[in-house]
Amino acid sequence: MLSLGVFGTAKNTGKTTVLNAVLRCLWGFGSIAVTSIGFDGEDLDHITGLPKPKVVVDEGILVVTSKEVVWRSTAKLVLLSETRIETTFGPLGIYRVKSSGRVPLVGPNSSDALLEVKDVLKSYDPKFLLVDGAINRMVPFQHVDYIILATGASRSRDLKELLLEAKAICKALALPKGEAEDRVFLSGPIELKLLEKYKEREIVVESPFHLLLVSDYETLFELLNKVKIFVLRRPELLCVTLNPYYPEKRVEGFRLAMVDLGSLKKLLIEEVHVPCIDVLREEDELFKILESKVIGKWAFMT
Amino acid sequence: MRILMVPLDPVHDVALKMLRRELLKNGHEVVLLPPDMKVEEVVEICRLEKPSVIMVSRTVGYGAAEVLGRFIDLLDAAGLRKGCKVIVGGKAITKELAAELGYDAGFGEGTEWEEVIAYVEGRPVKRRICENERKKRDITEGYSYRLLDEAFFKPLEDIAAQIIEWASGKCSPGVERAKVRERMLSGTDALKDYIDLCEEPVKSFYTRGEIPKKVRLVGTEEVSKFKRFIDGLTVPVGSSLASMSKPLVFVQYGTGCPFMDGMHIKVCEAWGADGFLHFDPSWGARVEGLLEGVLSHEEDGTIVTLENLKLIKSLLGESTLWSVRAHRGLNTPETVLLAAYVGADLTKINMVYGSLNGGTDPERLLVDGVYAIRLAARFNLPFDIPTNEELGGVPAYKAFAGMLVVAYLGLKLGARPILKPLFCYSPDVMISGYMEDNYVDYNVAKIWALREIIDAPIWAGEPIGFMTHTEERVQSALTTALHAGLAKSLNLDAITIASTDEAYSRGAITSSSRIDTLRALKEAFRFLGEVKFEPTCRAKSFKEAIKEGILKTLEEIARRGDFLSSLYEGLLGTREEGANPGRVGRGSVSRCLV
Numbered sequence: 012m013l014s015l016g017v018f019g020t021a022k023n024t025g026k027t028t029v030l031n032a033v034l035r036c037l038w039g040f041g042s043i044a045v046t047s048i049g050f051d052g053e054d055l056d057h058i059t060g061l062p063k064p065k066v067v068v069d070e071g072i073l074v075v076t077s078k079e080v081v082w083r084s085t086a087k088l089v090l091l092s093e094t095r096i097e098t099t100f101g102p103l104g105i106y107r108v109k110s111s112g113r114v115p116l117v118g119p120n121s122s123d124a125l126l127e128v129k130d131v132l133k134s135y136d137p138k139f140l141l142v143d144g145a146i147n148r149m150v151p152f153q154h155v156d157y158i159i160l161a162t163g164a165s166r167s168r169d170l171k172e173l174l175l176e177a178k179a180i181c182k183a184l185a186l187p188k189g190e191a192e193d194r195v196f197l198s199g200p201i202e203l204k205l206l207e208k209y210k211e212r213e214i215v216v217e218s219p220f221h222l223l224l225v226s227d228y229e230t231l232f233e234l235l236n237k238v239k240i241f242v243l244r245r246p247e248l249l250c251v252t253l254n255p256y257y258p259e260k261r262v263e264g265f266r267l268a269m270v271d272l273g274s275l276k277k278l279l280i281e282e283v284h285v286p287c288i289d290v291l292r293e294e295d296e297l298f299k300i301l302e303s304k305v306i307g308k309w310a311f312m313t
Numbered sequence: 314m315r316i317l318m319v320p321l322d323p324v325h326d327v328a329l330k331m332l333r334r335e336l337l338k339n340g341h342e343v344v345l346l347p348p349d350m351k352v353e354e355v356v357e358i359c360r361l362e363k364p365s366v367i368m369v370s371r372t373v374g375y376g377a378a379e380v381l382g383r384f385i386d387l388l389d390a391a392g393l394r395k396g397c398k399v400i401v402g403g404k405a406i407t408k409e410l411a412a413e414l415g416y417d418a419g420f421g422e423g424t425e426w427e428e429v430i431a432y433v434e435g436r437p438v439k440r441r442i443c444e445n446e447r448k449k450r451d452i453t454e455g456y457s458y459r460l461l462d463e464a465f466f467k468p469l470e471d472i473a474a475q476i477i478e479w480a481s482g483k484c485s486p487g488v489e490r491a492k493v494r495e496r497m498l499s500g501t502d503a504l505k506d507y508i509d510l511c512e513e514p515v516k517s518f519y520t521r522g523e524i525p526k527k528v529r530l531v532g533t534e535e536v537s538k539f540k541r542f543i544d545g546l547t548v549p550v551g552s553s554l555a556s557m558s559k560p561l562v563f564v565q566y567g568t569g570c571p572f573m574d575g576m577h578i579k580v581c582e583a584w585g586a587d588g589f590l591h592f593d594p595s596w597g598a599r600v601e602g603l604l605e606g607v608l609s610h611e612e613d614g615t616i617v618t619l620e621n622l623k624l625i626k627s628l629l630g631e632s633t634l635w636s637v638r639a640h641r642g643l644n645t646p647e648t649v650l651l652a653a654y655v656g657a658d659l660t661k662i663n664m665v666y667g668s669l670n671g672g673t674d675p676e677r678l679l680v681d682g683v684y685a686i687r688l689a690a691r692f693n694l695p696f697d698i699p700t701n702e703e704l705g706g707v708p709a710y711k712a713f714a715g716m717l718v719v720a721y722l723g724l725k726l727g728a729r730p731i732l733k734p735l736f737c738y739s740p741d742v743m744i745s746g747y748m749e750d751n752y753v754d755y756n757v758a759k760i761w762a763l764r765e766i767i768d769a770p771i772w773a774g775e776p777i778g779f780m781t782h783t784e785e786r787v788q789s790a791l792t793t794a795l796h797a798g799l800a801k802s803l804n805l806d807a808i809t810i811a812s813t814d815e816a817y818s819r820g821a822i823t824s825s826s827r828i829d830t831l832r833a834l835k836e837a838f839r840f841l842g843e844v845k846f847e848p849t850c851r852a853k854s855f856k857e858a859i860k861e862g863i864l865k866t867l868e869e870i871a872r873r874g875d876f877l878s879s880l881y882e883g884l885l886g887t888r889e890e891g892a893n894p895g896r897v898g899r900g901s902v903s904r905c906l907v
Contacts, residue, residue: 021379048415049412049414049415050409050410050412050413098412099411099416099417100412117412120385120412120416120417121385121415122389123394123395145382145414145415146378146379146382146414147379147383148382148386151389151415199392200356200386200387200390200391202353217390220386221390224383224390
């Protein structure tokens with residue numbers, strides 16, 4: 012089973028839109044399971060009150076979600092088994108889609124829980140597991156094979172800031188894998204001063220996400236270029252998706268507005284050599300990437 | 314347990330401090346951090362303290378979600394999620410948001426400490442006694458029904474005796490139908506006899522299957538789907554609004570659709586209503602005979618049929634009280650019978666109001682009413698006696714005289730009456746200026762007067778605050794809540810409340826407007842506690858006048874020696890005052906054959 016996570020830098024960066032596109036692309040290439048490390052299925056954003064897209068699943072897909080939210084599903088689901096993995100909505104169940112529709116997702120809420128979900132899914136042998144992200148959370152993605160980074164105007168309207176953050180994340184995700192022997196092993200989330208301290212040594216950290224929890228990405232980016240850092244585990248970054256839309260706060264409430272991210276895209280491609288797409292307009296680009304990297308890899312594995 | 318409390322907020326930590334108090338009581342170790350610490354620092358403390366529960370509080374604003382998400386990620390990265398529950402609380406926190414943020418649980422507005430503590434201790438929530446033991450209560454319990462003022466004894470005794478004697482040997486299609494229905498309920502096939510006692514359109518409904526206009530027969534599949542849906546609901550019956558003291562809070566329903574009624578009932582139960590009253594369409598009172606089947610109706614009032622009542626009964630919570638009104642039409646005895654058969658707790662019978670507000674002919678309703686009260690006594694169904702003729706303009710003392718006659722008659726026939734005076738801004742009150750200064754004095758005076766006359770339960774109706782509501786929802790909820798506060802202050806046994814759109818809904822009442830009022834009541838009861846309203850000295854003089862008026866009216870009726878003529882001749886309200894003897898069913902009283 013290959014797992015793929017959609018990691019957003021903030022709310023409303025387009026995670027669900029990306030996930031739906033990935034689902035459409037992979038459907039037909041083999042069995043898929045889908046879950047979320049947060050909650051998917053609000054009609055309106057908890058904070059802005061603006062409508063949100065929902066996860067749409069087709070017949071045959073496995074859905075890992077909690078029993079307490081299944082009634083909100085417009086897709087017909089059949090319970091295959093119950094798990095003991097707890098969420099705010101009670102324990103998770105494994106469901107199969109009998110007829111397509113929208114599905115509310117409440118999934119594993121931590122790294123450990125995601126590992127348990129992967130373990131439980133083994134007996135159903137899906138080819139792909141898709142994991143939707145939540146808000147700006149990322150740490151559970153240390154346990155997926157591939158990742159798509161979703162960012163955009165909702166994170167910031169300042170292109171410089173967006174570029175800097177995306178660069179730092181891409182840089183961290185590109186760090187080489189390496190074992191702890193003969194190197195300094197630092198466990199847990201890493202603070203910048205610790206990197207400073209070991210500037211002259213080879214360092215091993217648990218995952219790129221253990222580096223990305225700092226608030227100063229500018230310094231982080233500099234250090235990532237300076238310090239020799241290895242990671243124990245990391246997903247492979249497939250691409251960055253850019254969402255130009257964001258909820259603009261106005262006196263009468265929020266409304267949808269947009270920013271032109273064309274120049275950002277150009278810079279990102281130039282500086283970190285990662286494909287960048289606006290999923291709404293360039294879904295076929297995403298399909299190509301998935302076909303060559305994920306589907307190809309799966310075919311190779313079997 | 315070791316519990317670490319983290320106010321991830323610039324200022325607010327009051328909820329955590331209150332929770333700490335409760336958790337310490339339960340013997341837990343609690344460490345409360347100061348507000349506004351950096352999340353990295355907090356994670357470091359978590360690493361050292363190794364708590365089994367981390368409680369984060371935060372008022373949600375834009376950007377707060379990101380902070381909370383980052384905190385969870387840091388804990389995850391530090392390997393601190395295993396074996397440790399991480400909880401988030403705050404006014405705007407919902408379960409959905411907590412799931413989105415990756416927390417193990419989320420507690421928002423309206424959370425009880427017990428819910429949080431139960432979660433922390435990994436046990437089910439201990440419902441407070443009032444929820445656990447929310448039992449059905451008998452409104453009449455503890456009342457002796459003694460007359461407390463001797464002056465009232467003789468006239469009431471004389472009038473009741475005269476009515477009983479007058480009614481004996483008299484019969485009507487309504488009484489006959491109740492007898493046939495009783496045979497049918499015990500399994501006899503007597504539909505033909507029943508139909509013979511009905512009139513159009515009920516007759517054609519049974520003989521030719523014609524459904525009356527604006528009525529729809531609900532299919533069995535629809536009914537079973539609806540029941541499945543209701544069974545799947547996990548609606549808690551909220552704790553009683555008055556939290557086990559008085560008054561019990563009743564809500565009237567009758568949207569025309571039993572399904573919508575059912576949903577309203579479930580919503581109101583969850584918001585703390587104690588009981589419900591079934592209202593039928595007005596034409597149900599004007600036609601001989603009842604229909605059958607689950608029926609939906611386009612206009613106000615839910616049709617009384619055995620099946621409709623059974624459906625509603627099946628939806629009610631165990632502790633919920635239920636009254637089916639029967640008091641004003643051609644089907645009064647039969648409705649009482651069905652109510653008892655289906656398992657209602659209460660009914661409503663008042664021949665005086667029922668025949669003076671343009672409804673049923675007094676002679677007919679008197680015969681039917683006596684029989685209906687006998688049924689209520691036989692089936693142990695307390696019945697209330699509303700004085701809605703006040704809304705037509707009849708002065709309170711006359712309406713009360715009629716109510717006391719029916720109550721006393723009820724006692725004579727072995728039933729348990731409940732007095733239902735109105736808390737209202739009636740035409741008589743407006744014209745006489747009794748409420749120029751406030752709504753309190755006169756309503757208090759009414760209750761005091763009744764309490765000096767008889768030791769009987771009092772249920773203010775219907776709904777309280779009648780004629781003080783406007784189209785404006787806040788005003789509407791507030792006036793109901795204030796009247797409810799007054800009822801609580803007077804220690805009344807029950808009240809009936811309106812939704813905030815009841816007077817002006819221009820169609821079906823919405824469930825949200827029902828919540829408006831229930832919420833307002835909760836706030837009023839919380840505000841008052843055991844504090845009492847203090848009426849001015851006018852209340853006392855009002856009370857004297859009301860009492861005197863009641864007595865004078867009763868003596869006049871007793872002197873007349875003929876209760877029926879008293880009704881026709883305006884002793885209980887003149888045409889000028891707005892009491893018009895009804896014409897429906899006139900001339901249908903006969904001698905009993907047996």
